[in-house]
Amino acid sequence: MDPRMQQTLEYHRMIESLIELASSETGKTVTTELQPSTCTEDVSHMLQSTAEAMDFLRLAGNLSFESVKEIRPSLQRARIGSVLSAVELLDVAGTAAAEKRVSSAFKRLEPEDAPLPILRELVGRLAETRGLAESILSSIDEDGQVKDEASPALKRIRGSIIQLQGRIRSSLEEILHHSKYVKMLQESIVTQRNDRYVIPVKQEYRGAFGGIVHDQSASGQTLFIEPQSVVDLNNRLRELELEEAREVERILGELTVQVGESAEDVENNLSVCTELDVIFAKARLGRKLKGIVPRLNTDGLIRLKGARHPLIDMEEVVPIDVELGGAYRAIVITGPNTGGKTVSLKTVGLLTLMAQAGLPIPAEEESTVSVFSGVFADIGDEQSIEQNLSTFSSHLTNIIHILQQIDARSLVLMDELGAGTDPTEGAALAIAILEKVLERGCRLVATTHYNELKLFANSRDEVINASVEFNVETLSPTYRLLIGIPGRSNAFEIAERLGLPKEIIQTARSQISSEENRLEDMIGALSEDQRQAEEERQKAEALRMEAEALHQELKQQLKRWEKEKERIQESARREAKSIVSRAKREAEEVIHQLRQWAKERPGSLKEHKLIEAKKRLTDVEPETKWVKDVESEDRPQKAIAVGDEVWVKTLNQKGQVIADLGNDEFQVAVGLMKMKVPRNSLQWKASPQVHSESGTTSYRRFSSNVRPELDLRGKLVEEAIPEIDKYLDDALLAGFDNVFLIHGKGTGALRKGVRKYLDNHSRVRSYRSGGQGEGGLGVTVVELK
Structure with a gap:
């Protein structure tokens, strides 16, 4: 590249x-x-x-x-x-x-x-x-110092050094604080010179201390003396420090050998x-x-969706859609200055380079790029009239360099093609350059102001016009790239919006050829059609998304209904089974008593009669398969009104009519759900009770068969659960907010079982023990939701 x-x-x-x-x-x-x-x-x-x-x-x-x-x-x-x-x-x-x-x-x-x-x-x-790393890190700390624990010898040496340093400091501290020497010292501090511990002594008291002078101040008034009393200790300290250095060097040597291996x-x-x-x-x-990894193709195709220039602030950049290399090998972009033509050009080129370097690109999913042998760009800012010659020469030199290198796998980007010279000659030269690039088989994106290039793009099957949108109302560009629509100059519209007299504008329009006027009118019509089509597309997309969301919501609601239906059916099966089981136990007890009676009165009751009686009881047990409660064919259908309690055949559940939708269709509340149901799927159950309050009429759900309490005393937990399940459903349909489950105190087993079941019930908001006057621990008060 x-x-x-x-x-x-x-x-x-x-x-x-x-x-x-x-x-x-x-x-x-x-x-x-x-x-x-x-x-x-x-x-x-x-x-x-x-x-x-x-x-x-x-x-x-x-x-x-x-x-x-x-x-x-x-x-x-x-x-x-x-x-x-x-x-x-x-x-x-x-x-x-x-x-x-x-x-x-x-x-x-x-x-x-x-x-x-x-x-x-x-x-x-x-x-x-990892073993090498652990070996090194066990011997060297994070500051690059060899640890004391690197070897037993190093730990011993450093311990001796610390002790000896303490002795030296103690000896020197005694001198510093001795009344005899206080006046001889420049300062009462212990310091170091040449790695030896010394004290600062006034020059005139040099002979009072003996020892070794290691340094003096710049003025010569202060001598840094190692007193004779610590010379031997400092010598020993120096020996230990050398011994420490040798041990450290040995440890580093061993670690280096491991590194070499x-x-x-x-x-x-x-x-x-x-x-x-x-x-x-x-x-x-x-x-x-916020980029994606684009798809890769070998067809020379660039399809960028929602592409953004990565060097422009994400809050400000306007995404563009570009397709090049499929139906069209070249795009000619026209439009006003500062409208975004050059940014569009750079976006295509830079994103192609990024993809070929393995970088993600700021675009939407399903964007695809190809691999080009080279990406060639002639892009430069327009210069003033005084610099036109240098601008034209610079562009032309660059284009010549590009034409010498391109091949069929090249991507060519040309900004303001033909600019910087006479418009007529510049347009002719630009068309010739485009012809040459297309002849080489390249992919090409070019920007221009020339109408001749718009006509050139319109006349070639493999070339398409494009433009950057300009809002005449606000006199500002929108930076949107419009494929298939050539750009308009908008000069007359802008002049009119800015207040230029209409007669001047009319005179200017008369100076333009009829062909150019027709071209501008065609472009304006196409732009308006494009705008309207885009608005319609956005509306259609919004409706499609709304329909999809509604479809998903209905599917979820249907799933919830099916689950609720299965739950209610299972509850009914459990209740029926519980009733039958209890009846069979009672029958067994009766038969047992009869046998006892037969033993006491032999001959008055035959065994085969007992067996026959038990078989009749067994035959009485109903199947637990759910049977729909359907309205009899010959029974006349009763009129249904708002507020009526009905049976919803398709769900096998009770509901209440809350609205008459017309055309034999009603809105029915089934539990917490509301749904539209046709008349032939409903069976009338009861009408609401009507009562007047302050001149108004209100309706309550039919609840004459449902009481606010359920007596469970004497039942096993297994028997109580199905009854509670059905009762809570009935209570909800009856409109109760709170109900009372009476289980008694007893051993507490029934109370625990009931509350454990309530913990996982989807329609129970909370529960508590009964208060004063409510039955205390023998009652559980349930709040429904």
Whole structure:
């Protein structure tokens, strides 16, 4: 790729952003040199790896490579036997430790949830170097100092040094605070010179202390003396310090040997981690830009949906839609200055370069790009009239350079083609250049002011007009790119809006040829049609989204109805089973009593009669299969009015009519749900009770058969639960807000079972024990919702 073209499209600024997002030294270095590739396989691999990294960030959060350093020189020195410093070893440890952190991060993600084949293959190439990192970090702290625990000898030596330093300071402190020496001292402090502990003594008292003079002040009035009393101690301290240095050097030497032995593995991990860091930097850039990884094609097709220039503030940039390389190989964009033509041009070029470098692009899903052998751009700001010659020469020189390099796989971008010279000659030259570029088979986007180029685009099947929209009402551009519509100059409209007299505008219009007027009128009509079509499309899209949302809501509501239906049916089955089971137990007791009676009165009751009686009782047990309560065919249908209680046949549930919708259709409340139901799916049950309050008529749900309390005393928990379930449904339909479950005190087992069931009931808001006058612990008061 031509570096000058990349500079023109500001690709270097995207690389600068990428460098900031790389977390390792080596990653930053590699991103500095990142170039767009012209190999389709390489671009595909880079984009796929970036997409995987974006998935990883979404699923597992960030993965930092900050501890990875440029340690290749240190590894080379370790190989040849040089001893590495503590800081160098610490850098090696950071890089070696990255292996464990990276491997663990990927192990936490299940392959079924996140396949990530490219990244997992890279991670699989990491050699295990965590042992080396642990060895170094156990001997060197985070500040690059060898720890006392690095060896028993070092710990002993440093302990002796601390003790000796304490003795020396104590001896010197005694001198400082002795009344005999106070007047001889310049200051009462202990300091160091040449790694020896000394005290500052006035020059005239030099002979009072003996010992060694190590330094003096600039004025010569202060001598830094090591008193004779601590000379031997300082000598011993110096010996221990040398011994410490030798032990530290020995420890560093041993660690360096370990580094040399693992140098190949560490260097391999450095390369892998650097590559991963670059990939994750691209993913972080994608997240920052709210971008996507585009699809890749080999047909020279560019289809960008909602594309945004990445260097313009996201709150201000206007997205554009561009398609090039399919039905059309070239786009000619016209429109007013500062209207967004150049930005559109740069957006196409920069996003193409970014994709070919494996970077995400700020666009919507389903955008697709191709791999070009080169992206060539002639883009420059218009200059003043005095500079027209230099502007034209500069553009032409650049175009000549482009024409010498392009081939059938090139993308060419030309801004203000033919500008800077006579309009007639400039337009002719621009058309000739476009013809040449198209002849080479390139993909082309060009901007211009010339009407001749609009006509050229309109006459060629493989070229399409486009424009940037301008709002004449506000006298400002909207920056929207309109494909298929050539741009208008809008000069007369702007002049009229600004107050130029109409006679002047009419005179100006008369100076333009009829063909040009017809062209402007055609463009205006097309623009208006485009605007109306866009408004209609947006309305249709809004209606479609509303319909989809309603459809989804209805589907969810239907699912809830089906679940509620199944729950009520199951409740009814349990209740029926409970009733039958209780009846059978009672029958067994009766038969048992009869047998006892037969034993007491032999001959008066035969055994086969008892068996026959039991069989009749068994035959009485109904099947628990749900049977719909349907209205008899020959029974006349009763008129249904608002407020009536009805049976909804399709749901096998009771409901209340809340509105007559006409056409034999009613709105019915079933529990908390409201639904439209045709008349033939309803069976009348009861009419509401009507009573008057202050001259108004109000309706209450029919509830004559439902009481506000349910007596469960004497029942087992298994028997009570079905009754409670049915009772709560009836109470809700009857309009009760609170009901009373009477279970008695007893052992408390029934109360516990009832409340455990209430804990999970969807229609129970809360419950409590009965208060004074309500039955106390023998009653549970339930609040319904």
